[in-house]
Amino acid sequence: MIELKNINKTFRVAKRNAGFREAVRALFRKEYSYVKALDDVSFKIGDGEMVGYIGPNGAGKSSTIKIMSGIMSPDGGECVINGRVPWKQRKEHVREIGVVFGQRSQLWWDVPVIDSFELLKNVYKVPDAQYKKNYGELVELLDIGEIVRTPVRQLSLGQRMRCEIAASLLHSPKILFLDEPTIGLDAVSKIAVREFIKTINRENKTTVILTTHDMQDIEALTERIILIGKGRILLDGSLDELKSRNSGKKTLTISYVGEKIPSSDKLTVVKDMGGHAEIVIDSSEISVSDAIAAVSGAVEIKDISVEGTTVDELVVSLYKEFRI
Amino acid sequence: MRLYFKYVAIIIKSQMQYKASFFMTVAGQFLVSFSAFFGVYFMFDRFNEVEGFSFAEVLICFSTVLLAFSLSECFFRGFDTFPKLIRSGSLDRLLLRPRSVILQVLTSTIEFSRVGRFLQAVIMLCIAIPTCGVTWTFAKVMTLLLMVIGGMAVYCALFILYAGISFFTIEGLEFMNVFTDGTREFGKYPLSIYGKGVLSFFTYVIPIALFQYYPFLYLIGRTDNAWYAFLPLIGIVFILPCYAFFAFGLSRYKSTGS
Known part of the structure; x- marks a missing residue:
């Protein structure tokens, strides 16, 4: 049984600017900044x-x-x-x-x-x-x-x-x-x-x-x-x-010939380099086949792949969500 | 203690992996110490005596210091690599094992290759003992023994102190070598020849004189004060403050987590 309750830890980190003069100065007067390494960490x-x-x-x-x-x-x-x-x-x-x-x-x-x-x-x-x-x-x-x-x-x-x-x-x-x-x-x-x-x-x-x-x-x-x-x-x-937080999200990677793919409220084009595009859909709003149908109506699809979100992406989106 | 020997065994096994290196270090150590011996020899060749000490007498002094140092170095120099243990993070690994940190530090490196210096000290002692003019009574033999033991202890304490300091600063540890390798070198001569200031520093601050000078005076019959023979024991006590300092450093290490 492991139990952590409100663990705090602050580190003192020596800081100086680059350069030889700064190095000499730091020899005599060090400046420190304090980094909160652990802030109220609790879990069991x-x-x-x-x-x-x-x-x-x-x-x-x-x-x-x-x-x-x-x-x-x-x-x-x-x-x-x-x-x-x-x-x-x-x-x-x-x-x-x-x-x-x-x-x-x-x-x-x-x-x-x-x-x-x-x-x-x-x-x-x-x-x-x-x-x-x-x-x-x-x-x-x-x-x-x-x-x-x-x-x-x-x-x-x-x-x-x-x-x-x-x-x-x-x-x-x-x-x-x-x-x-x-x-x-x-x-x-x-x-x-x-x-x-x-x-x-x-x-x-x-x-x-x-x-x-x-x-x-x-x-x-x-x-x-x-x-x-x-x-x-x-x-x-x-x-x-x-x-399950973002399980509904699917990414369609499409190679196509034709005009640019138009974004709609259900199809979000995240990247379009003319001939190659990435579209994110939410499968609770539009099914994958409907999305493909919609896209193929607009352009001629040469190749397509569908991917759910990987754990990697999940983590990246979490990092973004919490701004870390 | 059994564990200590297990550790020693693994270090021997490690060092035997590099045979050439082992023997070359031994030979190197031997030659380096030998050159120091010649230094003393040629000096006396010109002057016959230094401050009233004869060659054979100085040889006794030199060889006890060297013997104490080399023994201490053999067993306790693990502390010497301690800054490296901290920097590389290996200390964390030691802390993860359910044994005393000191024991593990001691056994992180044991310098058997330093036997060269040890041999050197023994040879010099063998030359000095019959020629120095001391009548070897039981008391005198004990004095010599105490000098070596006390010396080992003082050097051990210095190594611990060195390790303790490295908790606070990694840079600038070199000055500590003045007290370890340094005293080995100028401990060739009885400390009084360097003047009063040096002598009292090495009596009251770093107790080198307690095993090198005072009992030596008793040994060669310069003084009849038999208490001088027991002064090396005070040198052993020197370990305590050094260890306390080390323990303090360790607790700080745990709280800074560097």
């Missing part, structure tokens, strides 16, 4: 939930993760995870969580992966039997049996990420934080990682909190999303709910 996440935590860069995602994992303390507010305050009972708390940073490694660079695993076993004091069981499962599910004897520096990014994930789960944590776990991975590795996350969430009831910019991750994995922007929680709901 139950056991076994899988939550996508999204927002643009600098929105406060990492800060929230840092607070929840006990690396950082907030300026104000409460955060209780499994009955503990993370930054006050750090050691007890981190024993029950696993954290994967997509951009940072937790494995020892020069030695085979298996050595890192064994050291982590000691660090977390995992009993032999449990370690054996977890190790066996992870190696099988993540398909890393072949690579655990290779030094980390010789692994590909996809291989390394699978090992990273395994490493963060050896101590059977109750909560898994994944910070951009699929960043930079190829399609095959991405799918493997997603499948794996789904499996452990389902089988072990591990709570998963996932930050990502990859909307396919969100679509494939999470039912609930929390959107953060400029340090504030803007939206907290199910993905379906979010989709």
